[in-house]
Amino acid sequence: MKYFLLSILSITASSVNSKTTTIFDVVVSDGGDSPEAADSQDYFATRAGAVPAPKDFDRIVGGEEIGPGDYPYLVQLGNSGGSLIAPDLVLSVAHAGNRANDQVHISVYETNTLSAGSQERYCEEWIAHPSFDDVNFFDLDFALCKLNKPVTIDRSRIRLVLNEDAAVPSGGEDLIIIGAGALREDGEDFPDIVQEVIVPEVNNTFCNQIDDVTDFSPPPIYLDVINENKLCAGFVEEGGKDSCQGDSGGPLIKRTVDSDGSIVDVLVGIVSYGRGCARPGFPGVYARTSAGVDWIKDTACNTLQSTASFCDNGAVAPPPEPCQGPELTYTVAIASDPQDVFTRLESGRRTIFFRRYLIADYVNEHKVCLEYDREYKFEIVGGGGCSGDGSLCGWFSLSIDGVTIFEGNGREYSFLESFTFQTLSAPAVSFTTTPTASATLPPTGFPTSVPTSVPTSVPTSVPTKTSKSTKSTKSSKKTSKSSV
């Protein structure tokens, strides 16, 4: 077999109480007891006068490194974070934009590198909350990403639960933020290991009255826009600890301990925005999980057909569809700068497969089911460079049904390459019964009545158009689906 290459162009512990729905790796809970709300006026008193300049903080901002396996549900996705809420579902923020086709890093510990049992998948489908940003700044900042293949994580030590109680958190209780985001405001400074930090809840009424219009141009991102769909957390007086750029979509949790001693992290919020990072006077703003939980469940179960146990829809992961046409396998090794790399396969003007990368020092393999007798264009952008120890350098290769059509190796430079290739015609149709004689005369007319009985013997001659129509049916099989 031969394929034609047409051209190469170049923690506060409390027990989780009632109202708990068990779902796959997520338990929907009301979050436990609610301590009394703090007096929001305290905060006002302390921030009278000018807003102090941001200090020189380091870390998530002001946090410390997590340990391997500490947060198995944490996800790194594009320049954002997320939480695995079912084997096939990541919850993130709408403001991250559509991340469909992005590589995602599950159980992330070391950023951009698979380690400590972390795994990679792709976002197959991305759905943002339909009312995102509708009324108030970054309102309902929720999005769901359905994974291309379900993933199993270790839940023996820690489980994540979705908070359903609008009154949780409250009273300035301690919450944990985790993320791979910037260590300081406006910094180019990103950590190698995921960071965690504890910040107190900040009362909504207070947060909604933070006047951020006097010092900055509108729109206000606090004043009168902190509605019941949002939640604030941070050290209003002293600042210094906060989420920051790149943490968006990641979890804000209230840590609780189950009766059996295992840890249950209640997902109360999702990192959304803030004025700068860790500035006194400006706490972080989070999408309030309880305000999105109905949409999350409805979309997960009814639109995305998630296998989440809270769905109760009997959905199981469909088995991979067998490829009826030629199958393309392409391998892309990425040593460094994975986020600068993408690959695309087009047919005509249609993109039929697209991947944006996140993991360095990793060899990706993709499989795409193609159609017979068609021209395709493959494109790869970026991918140069070698890993720090030189053990891996960027390269890629393509094969169809085991036959190599392009092989690159040891490319120690950035590349943009695109080339086209042509698939073979569909193989000829074979018959199980061999005709005993060839037709001597064409039919002289169409049948006028329906057959009254089933034929009892094998036809003795072959209709003349059979093989052609079979061939075209075969080549029109669905190709946009692929397994990776």
Ligand code: ARG
């Ligand atoms: N919007 C940022 C992101 O996309 C998150 C900023 C959080 N800021 C804060 N001060 N807590 O990553």
